[in-house]
Amino acid sequence: MNSDGNPQVIDEELVSFSPADGTVVDRFPIAGAEAVDAAVRTARDAQKWWWELGHAGRRQRLLRLRGEVSRRMPELLALMHAETGKTLSDARTEVATALEHLNWAPKHARRVLGPRRVRTSLVLVDHAAHLEYRPYGVVGVIGPWNYPVLTPLGSIVYALAAGNAVVFKPSEYTPAVGQWLADAFAQIVERPVLQVVQGGGETGAALCRSGVDKLAFTGSTATAKKVYATCAEKMTPVVLECGGKDALIVDHDADVDAAADSALWGGLFNAGQTCIGIERVYVVESVADRFLERLVTRAGELRVGEAPDDQVGPITMPRQIDVIAGHIADAAERGGTFALGGPESVRPPYVHPTIIVDVPEDARAMREETFGPVLIVNRVPDADEALTRANALPYGLGGAVFARSAGMRLARGMKSGMTTVNSTLAFAGMPRLPFGGVGESGFGRIHGEDGLREFAYAKSIARRRLPELFPLLSFKRAEKHNRLIDRLMRIRHR
Numbered sequence: 001m002n003s004d005g006n007p008q009v010i011d012e013e014l015v016s017f018s019p020a021d022g023t024v025v026d027r028f029p030i031a032g033a034e035a036v037d038a039a040v041r042t043a044r045d046a047q048k049w050w051w052e053l054g055h056a057g058r059r060q061r062l063l064r065l066r067g068e069v070s071r072r073m074p075e076l077l078a079l080m081h082a083e084t085g086k087t088l089s090d091a092r093t094e095v096a097t098a099l100e101h102l103n104w105a106p107k108h109a110r111r112v113l114g115p116r117r118v119r120t121s122l123v124l125v126d127h128a129a130h131l132e133y134r135p136y137g138v139v140g141v142i143g144p145w146n147y148p149v150l151t152p153l154g155s156i157v158y159a160l161a162a163g164n165a166v167v168f169k170p171s172e173y174t175p176a177v178g179q180w181l182a183d184a185f186a187q188i189v190e191r192p193v194l195q196v197v198q199g200g201g202e203t204g205a206a207l208c209r210s211g212v213d214k215l216a217f218t219g220s221t222a223t224a225k226k227v228y229a230t231c232a233e234k235m236t237p238v239v240l241e242c243g244g245k246d247a248l249i250v251d252h253d254a255d256v257d258a259a260a261d262s263a264l265w266g267g268l269f270n271a272g273q274t275c276i277g278i279e280r281v282y283v284v285e286s287v288a289d290r291f292l293e294r295l296v297t298r299a300g301e302l303r304v305g306e307a308p309d310d311q312v313g314p315i316t317m318p319r320q321i322d323v324i325a326g327h328i329a330d331a332a333e334r335g336g337t338f339a340l341g342g343p344e345s346v347r348p349p350y351v352h353p354t355i356i357v358d359v360p361e362d363a364r365a366m367r368e369e370t371f372g373p374v375l376i377v378n379r380v381p382d383a384d385e386a387l388t389r390a391n392a393l394p395y396g397l398g399g400a401v402f403a404r405s406a407g408m409r410l411a412r413g414m415k416s417g418m419t420t421v422n423s424t425l426a427f428a429g430m431p432r433l434p435f436g437g438v439g440e441s442g443f444g445r446i447h448g449e450d451g452l453r454e455f456a457y458a459k460s461i462a463r464r465r466l467p468e469l470f471p472l473l474s475f476k477r478a479e480k481h482n483r484l485i486d487r488l489m490r491i492r493h494r
């Protein structure tokens with residue numbers, strides 16, 4: 001982290017700054033490998049207690065945490081605003097969504113993970129079959145800066161509800177928000193079941209090597225590959241939630257007005273710094289002019305800045321501004337035309353809403369995550385062509401479809417873990433829907449029943465319940481028994 005002269009490390013401390021005005025938000029000692037290992041040891045002890053509490057004890061405490069977060073929401077929103085620059089409105093949406101998960105996971109953990117009897121097989125009818133999901137033990141969570149509450153909690157809450165302890169490394173850009181979450185938890189829960197270790201990539205790498213029993217990473221695909229490789233050294237299982245380049249398709253029979261409104265929200269919410277943000281729009285030619293006119297009008301009305309009612313905040317990570325500017329310049333050089341904004345939209349620390357039309361599919365802005373308030377709109381002859389283009393990238397996180405007749409067909413055809421129909425981003429706020437991607441957007445799932453099971457392993461127990469009917473699982477088996485098995489198999493599987 002020091003090697004690139006990152007200004008956030010000052011006197012061996014991690015210092016977080018407000019991206020809007022550069023003031024210091026907070027500073028924290030950096031955890032080296034020894035401190036990370038010590039946190040994991042502490043977590044291992046705490047986990048035993050946490051597991052012995054049972055589902056009811058964990059549920060009660062996690063639901064109290066939900067109450068604590070909702071009561072102290074104004075304080076949390078102010079801190080998120082200070083540390084990431086996101087508007088209070090964006091921060092509110094993020095925390096409200098996180099609270100839905102904090103409510104759902106503990107209430108459903110017993111049903112999804114608890115012990116149950118399952119049916120046995122005909123030939124093993126003298127056995128009973130038991131299935132339950134047991135926690136891995138200690139889960140390491142590495143989080144990004146763009147959603148410093150929702151994203152890590154999407155792993156932390158499900159891991160805790162499943163009976164694990166957690167060691168969490170927030171992004172170096174949002175250490176104070178991470179610390180706030182752990183401190184709130186400590187007010188409620190008697191033992192250090194959730195701890196925070198502060199630092200940059202080296203601290204994250206130390207967490208990968210610390211012997212945690214599972215690692216949940218959310219961040220860029222490039223870093224995910226490093227995390228995956230490091231975790232492989234100890235065969236530590238991983239869940240990887242990475243980047244995307246999500247597409248929105250507008251079909252010929254879509255509600256064009258609603259599509260324009262949603263494209264804007266899906267693309268520019270959180271100043272476009274959203275893993276599931278809409279970055280590419282494919283609109284069918286026959287409705288393209290109408291769609292663009294509405295999109296551009298509304299985008300032009302958005303208020304950019306720091307005031308409480310502004311709608312597009314600053315770019316959180318200063319170096320991302322160069323990436324956004326590079327994508328805008330490249331799109332222009334490759335023949336894209338600006339329907340709104342242009343290179344002058346980039347006014348650090350802000351990027352003003354920018355809409356570029358008819359950009360070649362191989363431009364950087366069409367293939368790489370831009371992560372800013374920039375939308376590309378390309379016209380296509382029909383929705384199937386839109387789908388082909390939407391599916392052409394190695395990413396596959398989310399996406400959206402606006403259509404009347406073909407909505408579900410197009411949604412199913414989209415190569416992504418999640419798609420909305422006539423809406424955007426909605427799946428993230430539905431605790432029953434698993435969240436995660438395919439391809440370079442990662443694998444594994446947070447949220448929902450799959451999210452609970454992601455942090456537990458299936459434990460199967462086959463228990464003899466009747467005396468042996470015939471010696472199937474024994475060297476006492478004779479030829480007559482083999483003939484009986486043959487007969488049974490013919491009857492059953494013919």
Ligand code: NDP
Binds near residue numbers: 142208242274
């Ligand atoms: P990064 O990949 O830069 O960082 C993610 C986390 O990994 C940070 O805490 C970072 O620490 C840490 N890290 C960096 N290097 C290493 C390493 N070698 N070993 C272990 N950990 C390391 O992502 P960002 O923080 O920039 O987050 C934005 C990205 O996250 C975007 O690509 C976005 O699409 C994606 N994202 C995906 C989501 C999803 O659910 N699929 C949700 C939200 C975001 P540090 O910051 O201190 O360097």
